[in-house]
Amino acid sequence: MNRSATELPLQDQLYAYFELDQRVRAMRARLDAALRRRDAQQRKLDQLRQAGDELSAQFKTAQAHAATLENEAASIDQRVNAQRDKMNSATSNKEYSALLVEVNTLKADKSKIDDAQLDAMAKVEALTAETDGLSEKIRAQEKLVEGATREVGEAQTEVGGKLAELEAERDAAAQPLSPEIRKTFDRLSHTYDGEAMAEIIEQDRRRMEYTCGGCFTLLPVESVNALITKPDQLTTCGTCNRILYVSKDLRESLAAK
Ligand SMILES: [Zn+2]
Structure with missing residues (x-):
C-alpha cells in the first residue's frame, strides 16, 4: 500500500481510477436523481401558478364586466322612473304616448342588459369555482415541492462530504495517467455512460x-x-473500444499457468 501510484502498472492505475470514478458516479447519481425530482415538481408548480395568474386576470375582467352591467341596469331603472314621473304629470295624450314609447324602449334595453348580467354573473361564479380548484392543486403541489426539496437536502447531507472526499481521491488517482490516456478514458466514459472499462470474462x-x-x-x-x-500497455476491445482489464483472481490463475 506504500507503493506510490506511479509505480503501479498502467492497467492497475487505470483500474483504480475507473473504480473511484464509478463510485463517484453512483453517489452523484443519487443526488442528481433527487435534484431532477425536485426540479420536475417545481416546474409543475410554476405551471400551476402561471395558470393561476391567468385565471385571476380572467376573473378580474369578468367581475369588472358584471359591475359595469349592474351600473347600466341601475341607470336605466333611474331613467324609467324619471319618465314615469313625467308621464304622471303629462298634460297631453301626445306627450304621454311619446313618454310611453321611450319607457318601452328603455325596458327592452334593460331586459337585454339583465340577460347579459346573468351570463356575466354565471361566468364569475364558474371562474370562482375554477380558482378554488386550482388553489387546492397549487397547495398540494407546494407540499410535493417541499418534500422533494427536503429529499435534496437529505441527499446532500448524506452524500455531500463523502462525495467531495471521493472526488478528491479519484482526481489523485488520475494524476499518474498521461493526458492522452485520460482523453481516451473520458471519451469512452462519455460514450458508455461511465463504463470506459470492461472486464474480460472467461468462457x-x-x-x-x-x-x-x-x-x-x-x-x-x-x-x-x-x-x-x-x-503497462493499454489493451482495448476491438469491437466496442472499451479499455479491457482482468480481475485479480483471473490474472493470478492465468499467471500461475
Ligand atoms: Zn467490447
Whole structure:
C-alpha cells in the first residue's frame, strides 16, 4: 500500500481510477436523481401558478364586466322612473304616448342588459369555482415541492462530504495517467455512460475463450495475452473500444499457468 501510484502498472492505475470514478458516479447519481425530482415538481408548480395568474386576470375582467352591467341596469331603472314621473304629470295624450314609447324602449334595453348580467354573473361564479380548484392543486403541489426539496437536502447531507472526499481521491488517482490516456478514458466514459472499462470474462480456459464484459464479443487470444504480459500497455476491445482489464483472481490463475 506504500507503493506510490506511479509505480503501479498502467492497467492497475487505470483500474483504480475507473473504480473511484464509478463510485463517484453512483453517489452523484443519487443526488442528481433527487435534484431532477425536485426540479420536475417545481416546474409543475410554476405551471400551476402561471395558470393561476391567468385565471385571476380572467376573473378580474369578468367581475369588472358584471359591475359595469349592474351600473347600466341601475341607470336605466333611474331613467324609467324619471319618465314615469313625467308621464304622471303629462298634460297631453301626445306627450304621454311619446313618454310611453321611450319607457318601452328603455325596458327592452334593460331586459337585454339583465340577460347579459346573468351570463356575466354565471361566468364569475364558474371562474370562482375554477380558482378554488386550482388553489387546492397549487397547495398540494407546494407540499410535493417541499418534500422533494427536503429529499435534496437529505441527499446532500448524506452524500455531500463523502462525495467531495471521493472526488478528491479519484482526481489523485488520475494524476499518474498521461493526458492522452485520460482523453481516451473520458471519451469512452462519455460514450458508455461511465463504463470506459470492461472486464474480460472467461468462457472456456482450455480453449482460451474470453469475451469482452462490455459488448460480449469474443476476444482474440493476443488481447488476452497482452493483458497478462503487458500490464503497462493499454489493451482495448476491438469491437466496442472499451479499455479491457482482468480481475485479480483471473490474472493470478492465468499467471500461475
Ligand atoms: Zn467490447
